[in-house]
Amino acid sequence: MPRHFFEAMLVALLAGLLTVPILGIQIQVEGINVSLEGDPLPVLLAMAAVFMARLLQIPLKAVSGVIRMTRRVPRPTHLPTAYRLILIVLVIVAAAIWPFTASRGAVDIATLALIYVMLGLGLNVVVGFAGLLDLGYVAFYAVGAYGYALLSMHFGLSFWECLPLCVMMAAITGCLLGFPVLRLRGDYLAIVTLGFGEIIRLLLNNLDELTGGPDGIGNIPKPSLFGLEFARRSSIEGGTTFHEFFGLEYSGADTVVFLYLVALVMTLLILYVINRLIRMPVGRAWEALREDEIACRSLGLNPTTIKLSAFGFGASTAGFAGAFFAARQGFINPESFTFIESAIVLAIVVLGGMGSQIGVILAAIALTALPEIARQFAEYRMLIFGLVLVLMMIWRPQGLLPATRPRLELPAPAETL
């Protein structure tokens, strides 16, 4: 016991040292004077909390051990196909009806969450399936966003015309980056992609003439519904807007709901494509590559093309989401594409369970919606975020909902082949 006590003291002291810069110093603003003021109370509270946690670690472990023994990890359930189909349709219908009943703010946050769902699903292919740790994922997101902004600004193309172009641009960027770096593995690949993400951001910041530099690009048009704009007045002479066409009162909420529905359709499209891909030979090859690259080579699978396809597909998904992001925001600048975005998307994938689609969707919703709901804790967002990740690594390293393997029904073996 004295040893535990001593250890707890030591840990508390360490926690005190580490939390001083975060919790112990408050910024005081008086007029134009900014001063730092020490405030020992939060630090002491944190130290006390850490001390207690450390002291009680062993009894807590015993308790959690009992819990774990009684509550086993949920078995993967294989619902019959018909039920699954009905369930999926119900969820989609609910998601489509919901915005008409919810508040404008909630729908807006949900749209943001859907963008992260798209990003999470795309990165899940690269990290979860192919096992390539990509820390510069936001670069492709930026390519999509700037692609749409620039194409619409210079060539007057609409959102729907730009979407496939943005996807292609992001995919090409992905392959261009992928080609030289994919012979790297693990940590080395992570470092290079991290650098690539920063390069793209710095380029956007410094290519003033093309991208507007830190000022960004504004007035990016929103998507239209078959040519019907969502605006009080049409931007083109003689054009019809949505509310005029249907004879409705103009309402700003229409735009928000429409954007949400567009995001929903795009997310469903991505989900469908990914779900097909992972059941196709190329999807299986991605997973095989993650499992054992040498075995892949020994069976005639070319690791370079497989990696490139995963990287290119992940990048194109990010470009897809990026184009929508630019349209939704109406304004983009390099600040939206910092490393922290890549980190959040990666956290979504890890939290959800690598390779698990539903896990990633839930994690994306949780990680974007929760900070909005708990606004008062906004300052500690990153702290809580880190804590959650650490706890996950300890208790559930496989993610919230780990991927399950598909069951394949085998035909009766033939006598000869």
Added chain:
Amino acid sequence: MMNESNLLAAQLPAPVERSLLQVRDLSMRFGGLLAVDHVQFDVHRHQIFAVIGPNGAGKTTVFNCIGGFYRPASGTVLLDGHSIHGLPSHRIARLGLVRTFQNVRLFKNMTVVENLLISQHMQLETRFLHGLFKTSKYRRAEAQALERAAFWLEKVNLLSVANREAGNLAYGQQRRLEIARCMITQPKLLMLDEPAAGLNPQETRDLDQLINELRAEHDIAVLLIEHDMSLVMGISDEILVMEYGRPIAIGSPDQIRNDPRVIKAYLGEE
């Protein structure tokens, strides 16, 4: 009949042409160490050829050089008359030379069937749009792939564990799955790196039978590395003995058994 074919063989310009795999002057250097020193041998069609030798003799290095996993310092390797020297390993595999590994390399977190589907990658419909819209062509290809998988699972007696994760199988089952995974690619030459390591005597006898069956029914040649002498002496047509990277003897099991150099290498002098 027998004599006639022998006569025909004798009339051929060079016996070299008949062989499926032809390894000449193969050397591999790791820094100052000559791990493989001028090894040469031929594997003929339908032949079971074994490479034996004490630990560290360079047997696996020979495999890695032939399979394109290492880039040999010198020498030539011909498969079916075509040079495969310096080709990347996946190209060599597609030409019909596949291998198993000394310490089984399965896709451990994937199911047994999936392991067999992956190795059919090259024979499957991989075009994006076909798969995306589940065209009939795609469905047919997938169904055939599953059929082939079922055939091979029955062959190696793994049908009952088809949907289990490969990493959870017993060791002997993992070894058999690895062989099935190679065979499903329809190779010309199968290289087995210590297939009996870690197997019990019964499993070893089954393996012996399986290898003979594969040769008889599927028209392949087998090149194997093995320490289990009863297995090697029982099934091999020809044996190459290596020591310190150098080939010290080559011949039929009987010749090898009585070769003084081999006895010296294995048992030491006096």
